[in-house]
Amino acid sequence: MSAHRRGFRFGATGLALAALLLSATACGGTTRENSGNDPGAGNQASGAANPDAQIREGLKIAFLPKQVNNPYFTVSDNGGKTAVTEIKGEFKEVGPSEASASSQVSYINTLSQQGMDVIVTSANDPNAICGALNQAKAAGAKIVTFDSDTKPECRQIFVNQVTAEGIAENQVKLISEQIGGAGEIAILSATANATNQNAWIELMKQQLTKPEYSKIKLVTVAYGNDDDQKSFQETQGLLQSYPNLKGIISPTTVGVAAAARYLSGSQYKGKVKLTGLGTPNQMRQYVKDGTVDAFALWNPADLGYLAAYAGAALAAGQITGAEGEKFTAGKLGEYTVGKDGVVVLGPPTVFDKNNIDKFDF
Amino acid sequence: MSLTDTGTPHRRTGNPPTGAGRHRRGLTERLLAVRELSLLLALGALILVTTLRNDRFLSGQSVKDLLLGCAILVILAVGQTLVIVTRNVDLSVGSILGLVAFATGSLFLAAPGTPWPVAVLLGVALGAGCGAVNGGLIAVAKVPALVITLGTLYAFRGIDYYWASGRQINAADMPRSFLRLGNQTVLGVPLLFLAAVVVVAVVGYYLRSYRSGRELYAIGSEPAAARLSGIPVGRRVFAVFVANGALAGLAGVLYAARFGTLDAAAGTGLELQVVAAAVVGGVAIFGGSGSAYGAALGAVLLTTIGSSLAVLRIDPFWQQAVVGALILAAIGLDRLLALRMAARLRGRSAHGA
Amino acid sequence: MAHDSLYAAPSSSSAETERRTGRLTGLRGVLGSWDVAVVVALVVAALLAGVSVESFATGRNVQFLLLDLVPLAMLALPMTLIVITGEIDLSVASTVGLCSTVMGQLWLSSGLSLELICVLVVLLGAVLGAVNGVFVTGFGLPSLAVTIGTLALYRGLSFVVLGDQAVADFPASWTAAAVRDIPGTSIPVAVLPVLLLALVFGVVLHATAAGRALYAMGNNDQAATFAGVSVARTKFWLFVASGAVCGLVGIFWTLRYASARGDNATGLELTVVTAVLLGGVSIFGGRGGLLGVVAGVLLLGVLRNALQLADVDANALTIVTGALLVASVVLPNAVADVRARLHRRRQRANPVAP
Structure with a gap:
């Protein structure tokens, strides 16, 4: 009996070792410090542009x-x-x-x-x-x-x-108008590694340092993962965690629709302001029933x-x-x-x- | 070691009610009651801790949100209980829910005047149809439900995607009377939650008090013995899948009413939570034991954990890990209890001999 | 044990036992030729695609196709052995994801060398597999339930490790190595370790006593125990091996896409199980071989690649995968059923003395 068992264990151990060896192939000691990551050759604009060239058919x-x-x-x-x-x-x-x-x-x-x-x-x-x-x-x-x-x-x-600056400026201006220029606000974002979302949030924070927005305080950034239900729950969590919240900015189409749906069915409707980036079809109902005053998007x-x-x-x-x-x-x-x-x-x-x-x- | 006491004949439910059998049944029910009690305690502790950190967690609005949030999961978990009790599993419920939700939206888009009860009936029927596909394939292929429903998980979702092809249905496309279903409250209790309570009560009563309901446990304990004692195993299992599909269909319609915004991804990944809710609620993944009430409590507990994490501002990424850990803990606990029980029974029969 | 409660066919009964034994011999006949059938299907599919799909049969496309298949092929190897013993591991994709994010996090913040990190990641994979193994063999829990639990747990943890961030600044020499071709060919270097692993697993399964014991376990745990094979230990080490291979795949995935993310390899477990079943391994355990599985992996790859090149919708591809999975389990049983019926009729036609 043990012959089988031992054979098998040796087999498995041998396998694990082989795997280790396989994984430790190349030369010795590549660390983050010495890896010398070159960011690439930059944007290669090879050849000269010809502004008068014709666009050929059948591209x-x-x-x-x-x-x-x-x-x-x-x-x-x-x-x-x-x-x-x-x-x-x-x-x-x-x-x-x-x-x-x-x-x-x-x-x-x-x-x-x-x-x-x-x-x-x-x-x-x-x-x-x-x-x-x-x-x-x-x-x-x-x-x-x-x-x-x-x-x-x-x-x-x-x-x-749009430029990130354009978005940040627009969103902060919209929320400030809606809450009367003072109070606590929160941001409901998509995922934490969405490149554009993070850039916008950074710039919104810069906008908020301007004197005309000095009475507005950003209390937190929540992440709804661009998932409808998650965004819905996060909105709910925000309102419970921050009783004095006056407004929410949600610069993502999924988030703003979920947040609007939550607000429209809750006691906070019309009291807590919401703006963000949304599509007219999704937001039409909430604009008409008074949950949302104004929001923005590119086409x-x-x-x-x-x-x-x-x-x-x-x-x-x-x-x-x-x-x-x-x-x-x-x-x-x-x-x-x-x-x-x-x-x-x-x-x-x-x-x-x-x-x-x-x-x- | 791990091998196994499933061979011992007196663990089967399909046996004539000898003295040991009666004892066992009493014991099982006590154990289940203990499970439901401990779930309630866990739920109470969780609510207490969260409320201490933030007293708005128990405000009227928040309780309403919680009840609203768990209703759909409760319905799905109860349906899953029917399936798991017979020693099967249905992984395609999330996809059925998504398909039915989108179908409901499309129905209102095509025929805006449809009264909502018709939509509910059609949704339930479509769900039952999907369930019949699962049940039929399992009966024909005689392969584990796991494999079949893993396949239909992708097939149903694929059909949903194909049909939607990137379209989204918005709240504005659906009649107000229908959307009100998702938000209306009766005496402060959301209608959706009441629907879930009715489902739990009906299924719970059926499993406990009907002959065919008890037979499901016999099938789950030992299909061969169940068949020998004259239970139409194939028919029962098929019926269970149809019933579970119908409940998933109902959940799909309610999902449409509650969320209003529908695309083809609705309900993706929900099956894990559903299985977790049932298992955490004491429905043994081996089949043969568990109750609809326990599964419902499991669903409420999971939903509450989700909301508490958001309120406590704990990194939401922990949520899925917690679900996984709970599944492992629950099946481990079940195993422990089963071994204890077997040991006690052995002790008893030794005395009797 | 566990698998008998899980994989019990819904219809098994002693009244049917006789029929089933009759069917088993038929089944063996069918499955013996299943390997061949998959290989033939693969050849036919490749030929058809080569003739009818433009730019399928080119060196570059072969390279793309093989690169896409490396993770699938690697994961299918230990999965084959596990399914043959009557268990299943649904957590493989999540294990790959967790290994990938841990690799990213270590690279980002530990200052260790990448070589050491890779070794640690493979060890991590083995440990994660051992956790599965302990739950399945130590506590006697059904592998299906355990690995659904760890599927959620490991995926959750991989998001905990990196959040929704991605780590991407791996050295270019490493990321290039992951996609490099064998000099003078259009076959990726990454295929070599896959072949090596396939050889190891193939030898273990088909040419050792331990391998034969796996089949015995799949057919009947208790018989295997009486025959002197430690079922629990063997299964435990299989889960460890599966985890270690997941670690390797995690490294490859991270380097190939130059990106460690929490959602890496999400949903891959279905494709792995599909490939294994398509390759003729019985979900009840005890039957199947590595050749069939390798052919199954390639068949899946060729189909997807050719359909993609022919502009078939991604959603249709999802349906195809699901349908293939269902067909590959329904078909052998249906064929066996028909054969058994024919066999009985023949017996009835010319009755033989008992």
């Missing part, structure tokens, strides 16, 4: 959103489709059904394999898809990111919905539209991603490439009960 442009089941990306990808149709290209939308970085990698590989001219993507992780994007770039595709950026060296253009369809044009301009050689280059994006007019290859869509739109019925997205 293959693919949209790869964070996930295909997200209504926000459905709208922005449809904007992209409009643009691609205008320039007589071939449009395609693919993507994972769950927002994970690793599954985006396999889609990027597939797109590059299919010989796409332009890949327009929104990154689930700023680093994880870099390798695949660089490979696709080497195979000849132009890379545009929108909504959520990767590291700058992994793409040619990032189409930013996601325009965002996709601009990203598609930026990609086409890259493919045509009108721009290379260098600062100062200009291109025309159909109905939206002319745009200039900023520092690090960033193109900004424009200031956010504020929605309130006077204008909300004019929008459908």
